[in-house]
Amino acid sequence: MDLEILRETLLLEQHNTRIVVISVALLGGTAGLIGSFLLLRKQSLLGDALSHATLPGIGIAFALMSAMGLSGKSLPGLLTGATITGLIGVLLVLAIRRSTRLKDDAAMGIVLSVFFGLGVAILNMVQKIPGQSSAGLDSFIYGSTASMVWSDFCLIIVTLLVTSVMTILILKELTLLCFDPDFASVDGWPTLRLDVILMGLVTAVTVVGLQAVGLILIIAFLITPPTAARFWTDDLKKLLWISTMIGAVSGWLGASISALYSNLPAGAIIVISASFIFLVSMIFGRARGVLPRYLRHLKLQKKVGRQHLLRSTFEILENTQSEAPLKNIPISMELLRKHRYWSKGELPRLIRQARAEDHIERQPSGELRLSESGFGEASRITRNHRLWEMYLIKHADIAPSHVDRDADMVEHLLGAEIVHQLEAELELAKSDIKSPHAI
Amino acid sequence: MRPEHPPEFPLAVHDLTVAYHRKPVLWDVDLNIPDGSLAGIVGPNGAGKSTLLKACLDLIPATSGEALIYGKPYAEQRDLIAYVPQRESVDWDFPVSAQDVVAMGTYRKLGWFKRIGTTQKKQALAALEQVGIGHLANRQISQLSGGQQQRVFLARALVQDAQIYFMDEPFAAVDAATEQAIIELLQSLNARGKTVLCVHHDLATVSRYFDHLVLLNMRVVASGPTPETFTRENLQKTYGGKLNLLDDVAQALKNVGRP
């Protein structure tokens, strides 16, 4: 029964919840789009200062409209008030930052707390005004979709569509502003005005979202989707798409669930859905997620370890034999252990790995011997290493005694193409390459 | 027009003073950069080198004085200017590719609302090839080395196709190969009649790289052709009592055969 209604709500088949779900999903998508730029501008928390700064405006608008004999709760009026004080708050943050030694966080904190305090004081006053019911003003703090009417949704949807179109129109300009404001300014772009436009777009989204989500949680809509999306991609266009989708999905889920269960506030459900997506993205995100990054690290470590083992073996062979050609003879574990610094347990692990890859065989005597493929691989690795060392000495003015460490770090990343380049550059492709320092 | 700053100078700075929170950083800076020169601004840390560059480009408000580009205020001459900020001034984790960054150099000509198209992409790619990293065009910028990132910035300036290039520490923390590539590029720009102005910190290379030199420590200690300006006396004035450094420099001076 319940599940059936849930399905209908989610699929927008429920007539009376359809408009709520659509507008909140649209809100999430738009916030995800604009929030991306807020994140890239490193101003995420400015949204928080902004949303708190709207409260005095709501109170004042209510009082003024009541005083003029209008309905104090007309949404366009309240939102106009919210927009005005919200923008004043943001401009104050910018002004404090420009003209004092105080940093971002303090500037935002001051505006946030003082405006919020003022807002609470004003609301407290106006709620005692006789004759006007002010019930429902609280929904601007905690968010509630229950008290919203048809015209409210129309206002929200129109504002959001206008905001999205504007953002998409100035995508290029916003990107430049966020990436390199100094360059933008020298190039003749009005960076201050662009910043104000960006804040204006953020304000528009915040203000229309206040009633549904509440002013404390609305910033989650601006921050969480883009931060989650960043884990999946390094490409700005994809980031904007993913962020928009995450915002829309969170909004859709949140609005649907809270439409069914009246004691689950929409704002809270939306935030929790978005945070859940964030958590999944942070762990599994393809581009910057924790797990993929860790796996890449492990893979590189494995590769580096293998190269260290094979090169060491090869160098020992070179050291123990005086005449060419080099013979692949068994060597003792002890020699290998002494040849370079191994961390605890590293050597046996690497040997096990190399045996599994058929690069090294254990002799009946307990000594180790390179297999045929292992010998080829070891000589190739050693050669690359030395090529790189010589490149560094020749081109980077590094003292030979310092070369080994740097070479270790970089050679593992060398592709075949660069090796060819190095060989050509050093004109050494044909002859054997000796180590430039004592092994 | 001020008689001491005639309009043939690509950059003329007149009595420029800059202060942060009422603490002066530049004091009465007055200088001319001759047309077609490859000029260096050199001085100790905190001498206000970058500040001078930024004040000339209106990035920092001047307390008094002015900077003129070919005799006119900077705002009227933007088309003539390309700017290469310090590499650390931007976040290299930003989700864009090398080509995207270079294409930003075309935005001004594109104007508002228009998106970059094939022409701009081709321009960007050509500039990347000119600085030797055409094959990295689609690489995300955080996956580039420091030297490659510097080259991306340089390519962006090339795309701007300017008369005067303002560069903030283009040689800071780059590898030797990149440094060589950059200086060759600057010299080729110079050979085509462009003026290049670099904030620079390495005294050992000054006389090899620049034909005009500004020694700066809050005020201009000396400004003129490098051979006359890059003297022990001037350096001592600029760097004050930092003798260790001066000895290194003396060595460097000997190596290039100047007093």
Added chain:
Amino acid sequence: MNWTANDLHIILVGTLCALACALPGTFLLLRRMSMMGDAISHAVLPGLAIAFLISGSRASWWMFFGAAIAGVLTALFTQWITRFGKVERGAAMGIVFTTLFAIGLILIKQSADHVDLDPACVLYGALEYTPLDLVTLFETAEHLIQVPRAALVIAATLLFNILIIALFFKEFTLASFDPSLAKTQGFRPMLMHYLLMTMVAVTTVASFEAVGSIIVIAMLIVPPATAFLLTRRLPILIATSLIVAVLSALLGHLSSQALPHLLGLPETTSSGMMATATGVLFLLAWVFGPEGLMRQNSGELKKPEHLIDLDEPKALEKH
């Protein structure tokens, strides 16, 4: 207005709370973490709710621990997301505190039938009602000295904060100005970080019931920021921010009673006006302070002392 014992009590509670907040707030400001105060004070909500659901009572100790743990977890989660996810700190903080606040909100709404815990109370507090719950400090035949219970709780927190800061003054100072130096000196900046976060959480929790989180956020951030515009020396900075905090509490309560009457409106909540009063004091410092807007564009710049003298090159040779 009529000056009553109630007003005295409200001012007492507000002042103690302002003092207790301004102390850790100074170090938050110096560490550029002022917004952490905002985050923590929102994020204690689930701690309060869970403690309430488990214990089934509003007994202060349970709520206190629940909220303090939630507060410290905010700092911890933010740190993790910043470090492992390579996310900018502001964004990480925003994600953590909104998530926790949302969880708290749901928990409270879910148990709304049998719980007398209102999220509004966490925000606004009930400063006006503190005089209703009095504790007798001392009683003789002629005198009866009573203070609000909330005042005792907050006074204890204030003492705790004073003690911690007095004990670790050197460490806090170093960890605020130069975390890497502090680390090499063996001062464990992370330990100091979490100690500071604990102080903020404890102060938030102790204050919320009486005054609400609005005052806590305002008093954590604004008085230190105001002092920062007036002085650069740490001991004076702390002293100034304490003075600003006390003044705000006093002016805030007075204006909450007096101001609305000028507009023909009923009196309003003291906690909101106390936050507003800090804002007014900050504005004054911003405009008229030694580095304020009034001075920024006036008067000659002083010629810097260490300017190189170009006329006397010989003088430098002596160095």
